[in-house]
Amino acid sequence: MFQNTKCECGHQNHVGTVLCEYCGKPLGEESLSEEPLEMRYDGVARRSQKANPSWIDRIWNFFSSVKIAVYLIVITLLGSTLGTIYPQESTFLSGDPTTYYEVNYGLPGKIYYALGLSRTYESWWFITLLVMIGTSLVICSLDRVLPLYRALNKQSIRKHLTFLKRQRVVFTRDIPGDPEEFVEKLGEQLKRKGYRVNRDGTALLAEKGRFSRWGPYINHIGLILFLLAVLARSIPGWYMDSYVTLPEGEAVEIKDTNYYIKNEKFTVQYYTDDELPDELKGTLRAKLYETKAVLYECTAYCGDLTREPELKEVHRHDIIVNDPLSYKGLHAYQFDFDETPKLKAVKPVLVDKQTGESYGPFELSMTNPEISYQVGPYTLELRDQFMEFAIGENGKPTTLSREPNAPAFFFLIKGPGLPKEGESYLYFPREIDKVRFSQDQINRDIADRFEIKVGSMENVVLSGATTFLNIRVDTAIPYVWVGAAISMIGLILGFYWQHRRIWLRIDDGKLTLGAHTNKNWFGMRGDVASALRKLDIVVEPKSLDNGGNKT
């Protein structure tokens, strides 16, 4: 398709130009109207507007369209609302997502899960939309900012009369006297108002606040950085959000890292009644949750199951709510706790009931006991261990779980006055189990001679509270902040400053003035009227209005 893009001033314009790049004369359809001019992008063609587009151009043009960008944003908004109907899988700590939705929400829940909406924000289509918005941001901006930059960078001072008369702020009057002197004086006045003034004989261009035009593009750069930072979370090692359970005193591996973390002590403090208002007295109100945590780095034998890993302490911190342990981008936040004490070990003695003499004590760990103990002249050989003792269907002792809920230890006692092969003795460390399972009856005769027992509470080792920590790594966060800051700067530039321009020319003693701003027309008219008043031309600012305005 052939299109004549040459202006009467002799300038050859790009396809799609609305206002001649050189003199500002309206071209094409715009020239047929009498309405104020469409000044968007100063009437220059977008980069993508060209004759005979190739397939690359077609893709480019698709993303270059603001209309498409708006559709993309609307679709993304609607899509993201889908993710808010039911909880997302990523928010579960436990529970099986395959059944969760159906159990809790019935058929809609089942459909929700089947459609993959339980992972909306990680779904391929959602990420695709984000990528498309990102592409659109880059291409839209590039297509507009470069021509705009060129247009604003080499503006001609003497514009076409139609261009001036079809601005939204227009003023015409016959000027007696020297036109050049008038233009110079008016230029002086505008300079005082902060305008940069360019003169070309009897024509003038005054301009201020051009930088505010770059605001939207700076905003876009920030948004692109923000988006890239969010996408960068998928780089291995950049993002982690997991939970660890830390029983007291045990270094636990943090999955997918080389770190181990230990809970040396967890404490929870409650407010005393004196500190509480009347209506809360007698209730438990937490004042402090604190985990004394130590972070270790594994230096050797890390994955080796035959040896203990070699750990090196790298950091130590008392974690309280909102004050995490932080080390090289890894953060451990207080999340939950379990104060139920667990029996960790007992230090019983072996009592000879006939003589009253006691031997020991020896330390018996619930989870990791020794195989043999020497107490006085007697040897206790541990033959079996039951975590949650029970008598099975076949009448034999068994365990119901692997948690030390009702621990029992099966010993062979050997020593003076006992058969060579030893006497068997079943020991329940917890008094309640001893009664429940009738320890003395099980042990029969030997129960009359010996007793294994814990003397006092001092000889019971209870584990401290278990703490739960939330482990987070988010390497992208600084970039997210930088992106957000750049975006904010762009927004401020665009919102709080305006790009104002005033053109004027004097032809045969007749002044024609046109002015344009991208916002705040009230201020624009005020600037023009006040500069004219200094040259004794009194006009009501409102009378400069050429229509087509919203303000």
Added chain:
Amino acid sequence: MGASRKTVQIVILIGVLLIGGYAIGKTLFADDQGPPGVGDRPPDFSLLGMDGEVHNLSDYEGKALVINFWGTFCPPCVEEMPEFQRQYEKWRGEDFDILAINLSEADLPVANFVRQMDLDYPLLRDVNRRTERNYGLRSYPTTFFVKKDGTIMEVFVGGMTEEQINERVERLLET
């Protein structure tokens, strides 16, 4: 300037394709983060066996595998172990193995249990429930049937009879 514009276009579109392609591709292939199911590869492990050797899952590459999780505290687990033993004997010499992973129990009960049971297929010890968690176990026993190509054919939850095992092993060996 026409040529440089084209270059800019191509550079930007390639950039979009690379970054966008990576991000989208990641979402498409990230599904194996959940518990392994049919068609997935079982998560790798490296565990100490009752024989004192370290067993890696990768050591069994190319073999049809039965990965069984068991504990002495779980009666159906205990009941099915002799069934697995018989199957192990039946298919000896084939490209087939059984790996029975204990559910992170203490040394003594496991050792005692194994002594009573007379089992000779590899018995491995999980530590701190790590492997169990990677496999997304929710109840015991759970048995994974892994084809020779290294993908899971079936995940069976609950105790199994020899017949049930046999039928699946036959299918495994056909693959």
